[in-house]
Amino acid sequence: MSPATAPVRTHGDLLLSVRDLHVTFPGHTRKEIGTRAVVGVDFDVHAGEILALVGESGCGKSATALAVMGLHGPDVKITGSVEFDGVPMVGRPERELNRLRGKQLSMIFQDPLTALNPVITVEKQLVEVLMRHEDLGRKEARDRSVDLLRQVGIPDPQKRIKDYPHQLSGGMRQRVMIAIAMACNPHLLIADEPTTALDTTIQAEILDLILELATERAMALLLITHDLGVVAQTAHRVAVMYAGRIVEQAGRYEIFDQPRHRYTRGLLKSTPTLVGEARDRLDTIPGSAFDAEPWDQGCAFAPRCDFAIPACQASQLDLVPVGAGGEHLLRCANPAEGAEQ
Amino acid sequence: MSAIAQAPGPAGQTGQPKQPAKATGAQRSAGTTVRVIRQLLRQPAAVFGLAIVLIVILVAIFAPLLTPYEPSSIEWGNQITPKSVPGPSAEHLLGLDSFGSDLMTQIVYGARQTIVVGVVSTGIGVSVGALLGLIAGGIGGWVDTAIMRLMDIMLSIPALLLAVSIVSLMGRSPMAVMVAIGVSQVPIFTRLLRGSLLGERRRDYVLAARSLGLRRPGIVTMEMMPNAAGPLIVQATLMLATAVNSVAALSFLGLSTSEPTAAEWGLMLVKAQSRLVSSPLLAFAPGCAIAITALGFTLLGEALREQLDPKSRPR
């Protein structure tokens, strides 16, 4: 593990800016209201920075990532603004998005088995992205592909490049996926639960690889995960999402040392492998996110929260700075105080 | 992994609103049947298909009440000339056929013939096929291999030719047609049932039943069969449509009956061939009757598939 190798550069140039993002999936019938997966998300990612987006499954973190990439289907409704390098992404014609995707920003998905095309070779899947964005001939693209495979730690890349995805192990597949995503040295890499589908034994290896390559090439990384253990080692900043909104956002140490939102605290308490003494029993947050009303009547977490007060359900809750420095943002009517957990 | 990380959320995490999971567990109770029917009635295509099927069945049952004439009566034969047959009139709503029978009456009684042959032949196909599939999937081993090889061989002969060879063994008769069509359907049902039994075998509830000490035949009949029944019902409904068409094809080949005036849609279609130019209605009426009946079963079958077998639906 190398948590401290990355230089903390939170004040790099603004690379990605997301404001008031809403993502709504269509209902099954025409009358039915769709599922609101993301309901007003704001965050920034600066050049070279690692931002972790944390939350339970279904909290809208993947939907946010797909919206940034412009990968939602045509029937998914997206409003708000996503600016990448100063250019708006939402509502941009597919043709222009295609010039950016894979080149300026790229993405690693959760399950490399389904994310790689089963019927074409690793070589083709790598070469096609290089030939699309870099001005390379087939031969050069092939050589570059072998190099890339070597860089992501695939042994005997000359031979492996002829393989089909099913001939590789899970870890190797994800390495291929990483090679594809890194092929054109993007400015922003989005990794959506990149280690969740893998064996626990290789999760750390893959995560280290992503971090190493991202740092080496000064890429910004938007890391999406439900696993706070992952976050503890990697991120510069952490944004915690709940039911489609960011509820707390702060620097890595701040989040772990002084979490203010009750949900963040719950998440931290229920994470087993955290710094500090081992506990006999894991705390769980009562209820489930499924019950959550997405923010129509105040805080969506209030029904599950032990510290809910009337103000939670009445007021319009905004994400506001707390404490000194203005780096710690919080959306809570009755926040926790102090450093104790 | 933490407990809350596994909690289901309000939206699919990957943004793919997937179809509802197939009902697991062995309990496909009467409540399920009611639910399936209710769901069916919400789909216009299903209602349309069901309506066609019900109408054809009602016509088949009440044929004598719907027409004043006998189906094979040729009492108006003297009105037939080599060049023409009388067209529709008040007495004969669809006119006469080339033998001098009332066309409407033949169509009405033809429904009876079609339903009987379709149901009996598909019944043979389902019951024999399901039994073989149950034996193959339930016992396994060399019995399984032997049965499935036989099915492979049967499938290597196109269904129509298989039916033809069976009729030639039994001699041409309506019974032979039913057996022939039924037997040519057997491999489809055998494969289907065996496949779903093998698929179910590894499911958790079967493992659970085994761990409780239930014996294999008990598990197969009590636990696995109800889950395999859905696809079987769906396939049977769809095969009814195929059977309706197969009967017509065997009639065309002159194998269904030796009675030239029999009220049988396929036969009527064959007889109409020589008068296609002068009296197209003679071909059109039975042809449409066959197509509409087959359409009814097909629509119903596909709607059922949507309900009972969501995995395999061609959307």
Added chain:
Amino acid sequence: MIRFATKRLLQAVPVLLGLVVLVFIWVRLLPGDPARALLGESATPAQVERLRAAYGFDRPILEQFWMYLQRLGRGDFGTSLTTGESVLDGFLRRFPATIELAVAAMIFAVVLGIPIGYFAARHRGSLLDGAAVGGSLFGFVVPVFFLAYILKFIFALKLGWFPTAGRQDPRINATHYSGFYIVDGILTGEWDAAWDAVRHLALPAVALGAIPLAMIVRITRASVLDVISEDYVRTAKAKGLTRRIISRRHVLRNALLPVATIIGLQTGALLAGAVLTETVFAINGVGSYMFNAIGSMDYPVLQACILFVALIYTVINLLTDMSYGLIDPRARLS
């Protein structure tokens, strides 16, 4: 790949062997004495006696089977009851007509079916999609020979756009080498003959191709719908590939796997369907040969035709499986 092909080939052997056994048994089960069944009602007792000795019907059943296999090995499939001609000759003479018809029908079904299915899926819920789904239902439910009637009635008899029957206008006096009339016309440079053969083929091919067309449209549509929601298609988009490349390399290639199976299965079924279509359009092919054999209970012909058709069907399915192995690397493993 070679190992996969060999393995698949070996799997087909027991099926073919079983088929021969089945046909052998079938003859023995025919109503009445098998020798008489194979000779017809008009045979003299002396003829029956001679055949019985020749085929060994008085010997033990296993020996009979061995003799049967030997006859098959020599290419002796018996003689037709009605014409006295060797069944093999009769079959081979008619075979090109049927192949031409089946290939034309399949081309019609594939060339129309895959694009229609693809665009229906890509524009799901549109008018085109509705028409494709509705039209394919129509293809399923209408009896093949009724469709043949309708086409003949409208386009040949009423409109006169196409000839009503046969394979070629006899007045053209075309030269035939191979028995494939279109190919012959092209090879000899007799363009009018080739064109006339195409016009004769059009309606039967459409009638015969209707069911495969309906199948291919539906399977392609369903398969494309499945594939476009696959993760790897999303990956392809995330790579910034153009829509054209995504469609061709990532969607179609995967979506065509199930379509290939259906094409194989349907090609076999076409040979059986030819019995109906060839009869309506008076094409003297294997279909008509079987039709007449059924009508006159010409068992030797029927027996041989079933064997041949099943053999061809098995070979086609074998080829389909192998093509599947070519497209999908995963299939080679299992």
